[in-house]
Amino acid sequence: MQTTLLLEWILPLVALPESYVLSRWLCRYLRGRGMTVPDAHKMGNPQVSRPGGPAIVISLLTPLVILYFLTGSIQIVSFALSVVIAFAVGFVDDLRALSGPVKVGLVVVSALPLLALHTYSVVMPFPFAGHIRLSTIYPVLILIALPVTANAFNMIDVYNGLVSGFTAIATVPLIIDFIFTGQLIPSLMALALLLATAGFYPLHRNPAKLFPGDSGTLALGAAYGAVAIIGHAEFIAVVALLPAVLNSFYVISSVGGLVEHRKMKKRPVVLDKEFKLNAARDPDAPMTLTRMMLADGPLTESEVTRRILYLEAFSASLAILTFFLLGVRI
Amino acid sequence: MRLSAFALLLVIISMSWLLLIFVVYWVFVLVIPIQPPANPPYYIAIEYVVFKLLLALIAIVAWLYSYFGMRNAFAAYKRLRTAPTPSA
Numbered sequence: 256m257q258t259t260l261l262l263e264w265i266l267p268l269v270a271l272p273e274s275y276v277l278s279r280w281l282c283r284y285l286r287g288r289g290m291t292v293p294d295a296h297k298m299g300n301p302q303v304s305r306p307g308g309p310a311i312v313i314s315l316l317t318p319l320v321i322l323y324f325l326t327g328s329i330q331i332v333s334f335a336l337s338v339v340i341a342f343a344v345g346f347v348d349d350l351r352a353l354s355g356p357v358k359v360g361l362v363v364v365s366a367l368p369l370l371a372l373h374t375y376s377v378v379m380p381f382p383f384a385g386h387i388r389l390s391t392i393y394p395v396l397i398l399i400a401l402p403v404t405a406n407a408f409n410m411i412d413v414y415n416g417l418v419s420g421f422t423a424i425a426t427v428p429l430i431i432d433f434i435f436t437g438q439l440i441p442s443l444m445a446l447a448l449l450l451a452t453a454g455f456y457p458l459h460r461n462p463a464k465l466f467p468g469d470s471g472t473l474a475l476g477a478a479y480g481a482v483a484i485i486g487h488a489e490f491i492a493v494v495a496l497l498p499a500v501l502n503s504f505y506v507i508s509s510v511g512g513l514v515e516h517r518k519m520k521k522r523p524v525v526l527d528k529e530f531k532l533n534a535a536r537d538p539d540a541p542m543t544l545t546r547m548m549l550a551d552g553p554l555t556e557s558e559v560t561r562r563i564l565y566l567e568a569f570s571a572s573l574a575i576l577t578f579f580l581l582g583v584r585i
Numbered sequence: 586m587r588l589s590a591f592a593l594l595l596v597i598i599s600m601s602w603l604l605l606i607f608v609v610y611w612v613f614v615l616v617i618p619i620q621p622p623a624n625p626p627y628y629i630a631i632e633y634v635v636f637k638l639l640l641a642l643i644a645i646v647a648w649l650y651s652y653f654g655m656r657n658a659f660a661a662y663k664r665l666r667t668a669p670t671p672s673a
Contacts, residue, residue, distance in 0.1 A: 382606050384613040493605065497598050504652055534665060542656060542665075550590040550663035562591055569595055573602050580606075 263325060263439065266318040267447035274314035274454025281310045282458055282465040294463060296414065296556045298530050306349040306468025307455060312342045315451040315478065322443060329372050330440045334481045336368035341405050341477030345470035358469070359402045365477045366401040370394055374485050381490055382580035400489070401480040407499040408476030409469060410506060413545065414560045416460035418467060422452040422475050424567045425495045428574035429479075432488045435578070441486030448478050461557045490581070495574035498566045502544040509541035524549065531555055590663060597655045608648045616640045 285291065285304035293300035316335050323331040344361040347353065353361070369375055377393040378386045389396070412418040426449040433442035452475065458465040467475070483492035493500065521539050523546040524532045531553035534546045544566075545559055554562075588596070619640075621633040659665070 381609045381613060383610050387613050490609075494602055497601055498594075501597065501601060501652070505656055508653065542660070544594070547594060547656075547659060547663075547665070548590055550659075550665050565591075566594055566598060570598055570602075573598070577602075577606075 259325065263322060263443060266322050266325075267443050267450060269318045270314045270447045271450040271454045273317060274310060274451045275457060277310035277314055278307055278455050278458045278465055281307055285465070292466065294415070296526065296530065296532070297462065301462070303463050303466050305466040306346065306470045307458065307465040308342055308345055308349070308468050308470025308472075308474055310465075311451050311455050311467060311471045312338060312474050314454060315447055315474075318447050319444060322440075326440065328440045330374045330485050331444065333368040333372040333374040334444055334478070334485060337365045337401065337481040338474050338478045340365040340368070341401070342470050342474035345409075345468065345473035348469040348473075358473075359406060362402040362405045362473060362477065363398055365405070365481075366398045369397055369401075369481060369484055376487050378487075379489055380487065380581045382577055397484060400484065401477050403503075404480035404483075404492075404496065405473045405476030407496060407503045408479065409472040410503050411499050411544075411563070412467060412472045413543075414461075414556050414563075415463040416456060417560050417563060418472050418475065419452045419456040419459045420560070420564045421499065421567050422479065423449050423456065424564060424571050425479065425492075425499075425574075426452075428491050428495045428571050428578065429483060429486065429488050431575055432491050432578050433486045436486075438486050441482055441488075444478075444482045445486070448475075448482060461560065488578075491574045491578050494577045495567075495571050497570045497573070498544060498563065505542045505544070505547075509543075527553055529553075532559055588662075590659075593659055593662065597659065600655060601652070604648055604651055608644050611644045612641045616644070 282304045285306075286302075290304060290306075291302035292305045294303045316338065319331050319335055322328070323335075341362055344353075344358060344365070348358055375393070375397060377390050378388050379393075380386050408418055408422065411421055426445050429445045430442060430449065433445055455465075455467065455471075459467065479492065479496075483489050521535065521537050521541065523535055523541045523543040525535050527533055532545065532549055532555070533553045534549035540546065544563060548554070548559055548562055616637050619633065619637055621630050625633070
């Protein structure tokens, strides 16, 4: 019994070295096949391998597949299916760009395994309000939630190391929630997610050698949303993702809908001669988190990434505080 | 002393968090439990449902507008030029 439990906790740890080794191999493989894209924020626009999504998804799912054979948990099946569907949509988008609405529409499908296998609870805990039953509306919320998280992660994937660092930090409050509430399988899934992104980070951080691509970002977003739903930590997840939620809200409201960032007519940020990022002065440029961050003056890409990760760490702290407020009722 | 953009973003995130908790509390604790008197005529029961929906809708719309409000306040404070938005 003890040995099995120890093995279950050791399994997700495999995701870290696996992700690192796979990412390094994939980076060389993609470069060899000419599957690279220019890094627009660097002098000379160096070519960077893309997509790194397969390395993230394989390293995330390998320990979970073994875990499934050990535990037979249906939660792992629904989580894995959601991730694979979002990954597939992103992979198609990496190969031939899909329009924003089509991509969102297809990502809705990734929510279906959660509904079909019923790996959710309609009773949600809220701070100061206790546990609230959302019987009718909850399945609809799931259909909305996964595309929202997937696209929120996709929209913040604009700088080297940002989406991988962001995911790793945002997952910490979920792991704390699952451990404190005694949910073993969601704890292990969230730990595997954290370690798979942490293993990818060294190749993604500035100067990036490998970009996750939409296959990576959509899979990460779907994985995050799915594990939050399976582990009943939806409210904690919303708080932990506040910087990404604000960014998505401001972008969508600025451009008036779901528009691929590659197809935005006005850029929110412009590069100067020293390759520092500046907030666009054009009033019609989209309002993004980065544009707001640059309101005081130009910053390097690394400085912007670091500050957004600090914001995320602050949100993650609020999410942990929120978890402890869940037991409080007024 | 003027606050830096980073400090203002920390304030915006804190405000968003507080507003989110307040809206949830408003909708689930204050509005949804409102009940009509026992055995009301159907039109009174309908009025209660409409009243509760309105109260919840007001909170949710105000919450969404607060995001525009915070963004516009940020842009005005930092003199960042933005296109007019609903709450500008």
